[in-house]
Amino acid sequence: MSNKMVFIIEFKNSVIKLLCLFAIVMLLVSCKSSDEVTIYYPKHASPKEILAAKELQKYIFLTTDKLPELEVYSNEDEISGKSIVLSTYNNFKDKRSISAIEGDAYYLKSKNEEQLFIVGATSEGILYGAYKFIESLGIGFMIDGDIIPEEKIENLALSGFNEKHKPVFELRGIQPFHDFPEGPDWWNEEDYKAIISQLPKMGMNFIGFHTYPEKRPFGGWERAEPMVWIGTKDQVNKDGSVKSAYPVLHSNTKDSTWAYYPKMTSNYHFGAAQLFETDNYGASYMQNLSGWPHTEQENVKIFNAVGSLLGNTFTLAKDLGVKTCLGTETPLTIPFDVQQKMIAKGIDVNSKEAKVMLYEGIFSRIMASHPLDYYWFWTPETWTWDGQNDEAVERTIQDIQSAILAKQNVKAPFKLATSGWVLGPARDRAEFDNLFPKEMPFSVINREVGFTPVESAFKNVKDRPKWQISWIEDDPAMVTPQFWAGRVLKDASDAYRYGCTGMMGIHWRTRNLSPAFMALAQSGWEADTYKTVGDSVRHLDSNELYKKWSALQFGKKASAEMGKLFASLDGGNFKLNSKDRHANFPRTADWGKKGPGMIRPNYEAWTTFQKKYDFIKTFETNKKFVIGKDNLSRYNYWLNTFYYAKYQGLSGCLLGEMEKLKTQLDKTKDQTEKQKLAEKLLTKRNELAAAWTKMGNSLMQTVSTNGEMGTIANLEQHNLGSLNQIHQYDDVLKKILTNIPDLILSDQYAGKLRIVMPTRQTIVKQGESLVSKIRILSPEKVTSVKVFYKALNSDKFEQKELKNVDRNVYQLAINKKDYNQNSFLYYVEVKSGAATVRFPEATTEAVTVW
CATH class of the missing domain: 3.30.379.10 (Chitobiase/beta-hexosaminidase domain 2-like)
Structure with a gap:
């Protein structure tokens, strides 16, 4: 065979091999592409x-x-x-x-x-x-x-x-209520952004805020809040900043409102002090201030900081398609300092002209400071408790009419709306429908903090937007777990039946109300499919909802049993036109001494009452169905939440026994009998301290959001502060007994190393930084706090040490240089002694850079 023939054969073989190799490569490429998604x-x-x-x-x-x-x-x-x-x-x-x-x-x-x-x-x-x-x-x-x-x-x-x-309601969303540390009073900009970012994910598109007015003389209730500035146009700069201001605050640990007595966080118990970076804790704009009423310069600074916050957060809401709303109570309460400035100019503060001037100032400042879709007027809270006379109704009508005129004068782009504790006057709840423009939405929260049905007068309001606002929780029982998912579903069904176009939920806390939030989100798209029931029923069946919720919380294998258990805790007995507040989950707290969440004295014996917590045994048995680190972490959150509630129930029973003993002491004149009763009372006081310690230690294992941090403040500043629950009878005891030993609750943390990350922001705009505070509970000194982060398309995590702010609080910041315009993942790792923990425990936090 010639060399030429050999060359040709070898060349053909080479070509065949190359073609085969090419075919294999193309096959591999095609296999890869068929498995990947574009x-x-x-x-x-x-x-x-x-x-x-x-x-x-x-x-x-x-x-x-x-x-x-x-x-x-x-x-x-x-x-x-x-x-x-x-x-x-x-x-x-x-x-x-x-x-x-x-x-x-x-x-x-x-x-x-x-x-x-x-x-x-x-x-x-x-x-x-x-x-x-x-x-x-x-x-x-x-x-x-x-x-x-x-x-x-x-x-x-x-x-x-x-x-x-297709949504059932045009607007679907939330109404976080300012006034207590459990709610948005303690939110910073990153908290608003985190919450707003979750709304579209849940199919919701509305967030609204109420603003309490000034009350003089101050009686321990509310002080003016800074979400809305009140003043005249000449006091507003072009950029929306203000030149003058009156005393305002959002709840902080230095000032007293709603019976939360001032207390330094360093004096908090059970290790809670580790979670707070400053003694005067609150939102960033409420820190490092002088005592009430602050200087005018400080009050100006507060308003301008809140204006900037709203500018950034409401802009994000607009970008996400979330409608924003805020407003004041009506008739407008003119702050004393504002009145004095107007009087000095010869203005009659009681005239219609004065109200128009003030609303022009309010609206002009909003227009220069931040986007807004709706400004609402809340009818007086007293209308639901005390009723109203014709004169009060007329003042409200004139006030809103003044605002309508002011809106026209300054060409405000947002719409006006009404809200409140009642839809309208008692003489006719739908009366305002014939008085105000049809473009104005009417909204209302249920009466009796959610224990009464949706306002039936909605059906008499025609051809205008109507928004139902349901209670996700109520503030009297603020420090207890609350489960109202079935009630939210019922409210949504009624709202749809009455022709409402909006369905919202009022709340303070977040995580421990998640079943009701799921009901709120779900009902916004499904309420038209719910079976209609009469007003004598206050809830709809929530079994399927809790099964779905439990699958997410604890894993699919646990969903059936856990769903059944949680559904049994939801809702409560309801009697139409009754003011009794019943719940299947024990309501161990109520309104007390001008503040929410007072642990209530319970006169039922603990041996009987404790049976209400037998469900905890079932919950512990169901742990065998929970698989995975993150699922177990959520399981432990709820387990400790339940034990916290149980020890709160025990504390209530002990408070009841102490009250009975005190009553007997007051009635007894025999000194020997007084001695015996005092000794029993002292024993119960010590038992209460022990139960309180167990409650506090359990609470430390649940702290994961601003709401639980606020619960700590309630227990410390309200229950142990103004109410003086444990020591309330010490003066009586000291008059009868000698050498009473001091009772001091522990300030030490008794649990394992924990990372608390209250703010979980999952979307940031290009050029913005992801910021959050990392708070750590540790029985030993923290030695290392690191964040590990990487772009989605990267194989390697970068890391950096976090800066200590103070105590066990560290600043997390992942900036644009770190993420380099890419969506990214991160987790936090903490070392203390021989222990190392990370958050999240198994997965990673994920942030979309948009």
């Missing part, structure tokens, strides 16, 4: 659509460990392979396969086994649709943060979707 969004996508794509990318990565590519498309012909496609209804090619949609409605539509279309009537609809699909991956969206399953998905399913979702 997320397509339109060429001219809105910011919300881009966010939807980035959120899909992040959460798919968290559940599959595979990072989808993001691609822009001009038309559907460019789409190929396994893909999720975002589209508006107008641009969706195959309209014959779906019906027309509008507003926030959306479709999840599988085109074939490898393509899923998320079709929204608007950009908001696309974002809601993306989050709905993400939920199908096993991810849970709670008001305080995300729940990420530890178990990964092997194959991402895009087939089988043919779902249309």
Whole structure:
């Protein structure tokens, strides 16, 4: 054979080998591409659509460990392979396969086994649709943060979707109530942003705030709050900052409101002092101030800081499609300092002209400071407790009319609305419907802190927006766990029946109310499917909701048993037109001495009352179904929450026994008998201190949000402070007994090393930093606090030490140089003694950079 022939044969073999190799490579490439997902969004996508794509990318990565590519498309012909496609209804090619949609409605539509279309009537609809699909991956969206399953998905399913979702209510959201440390009084900018970012994930689009007015003379109740500044236009700078101000505050540990006596956090018990970086604790704008009423310069600074906060947070809300609302009570209470300035100018503060001037000032300052969709007027709280006369009603009508005129004068872009403890005057709850413009929404919270049904007069209000605001919790029982998911579902059903266009929830705390928040979010899209029941029933069946909630909290294997248990704790007996407040979960606290959450003396014997907590045994038995570190962490949160509640119940029974003994002491004149009763009372005091210690130690194991930090303040400054629960009879004892030993509660932390991260922000805008405080409970000195972070597409975690602020509080900051415009993951690691812990325990926190 010639050399030429050999060369030709060898060349052919080489070509064949290369072709085979190429075929293998192409096969491998095709196999890889068929297993990976591409997320397509339109060429001219809105910011919300881009966010939807980035959120899909992040959460798919968290559940599959595979990072989808993001691609822009001009038309559907460019789409190929396994893909999720975002589209508006107008641009969706195959309209014959779906019906027309509008507003926030959306479709999840599988085109074939490898393509899923998320079709929204608007950009908001696309974002809601993306989050709905993400939920199908096993991810849970709670008001305080995300729940990420530890178990990964092997194959991402895009087939089988043919779902249309349309909201029942145009507006769906929350109304965090200012006045106590358990609520937004202790929120900083990052807290508002974290909460607002969760709302679209839960299908909600509204957040509103109430502002308490000044009361003179101050009687221990409320002081003026800084969410709304009151003054005239000439006192407002072009940038919205103000030149003058009157005394204001949000709750802090230095000032006394609502019977929370001032107390330095360094004097808190059971290790709680470790959680607070300053003795005078509150929102950042309430720290480092002089005593009440502060200087005018300090009050100006407070208002300007809050204005800046609202500018940043309400802008984020607008970007996310969340409507914002705030306002004052009506008739407008003019602060004393503002009155003096007006009188000095010869203005009659009681005239209609004065009210118009003030509302022009209020609205002008808002317009210069921050976006706003609605400004609402809350009818007086006394209207629900004391009723009202015709003169009071007329003053309210004239006040709102003055505001309407002021809005026209300054061309305010937001709408006006009403709210309050009642819908309208007692003589006709729907009376205002014929007086005010139809564009004004009317809203109201249920009477009797949620224990009465939805206001039936809603059905008499015609052709205007109507918002029902349900109680997610009530403030009298603030320091106890509360479960009202079934009641929220019932309220939503009634609101739909009465033609309401909005469904909101009033609350203070967050995490320990998560079942009711799930009910609120769910009902916003499903209330029209609920079976209507009469007013004699105060709740709807919540078994399925708690089963779904339990699957997220504790894992699917635990969902059935845990769901059944929690559903048994939800709601309570209800009697129409009765003021009795019954709940299936023991209500061991009530309003006391002008403040919420007083642990109530219970005159039932503990041997009987403790049976109400027998469910804890079942909860402990169900632990065998809970698998995974993060699921166990959530299990321990609820276990300690229940033990905290049980020891609170024991404390209440001991307070009841002490009160009985004190009554007997007052009636007894025999000195020997007095001695015996005093000794018994002393014994009960010591038993109460022991029970209180167990309650406090359990609470330390639940602290994870600002709400639980506020609960600490309530116990320390209200129950142990103004109420002096443990030591209330010491003076009596000292008159009868000698050598009474001092009783000092421990200030030491008795648990294991814990990381507390109250703020979990999951979305940041390009160029912004992720900031949060890391708070640590430790029986030993903390030796190391680090954050580990990496971009989604990176294999390696970077790390850096966190800066100590004070005590066991550290500052977390991941800035734009750290994340380099990429969405990222992070976790925190803490070392103390021989112990090392991390948060989250198994998964990572994930942040979308938008």
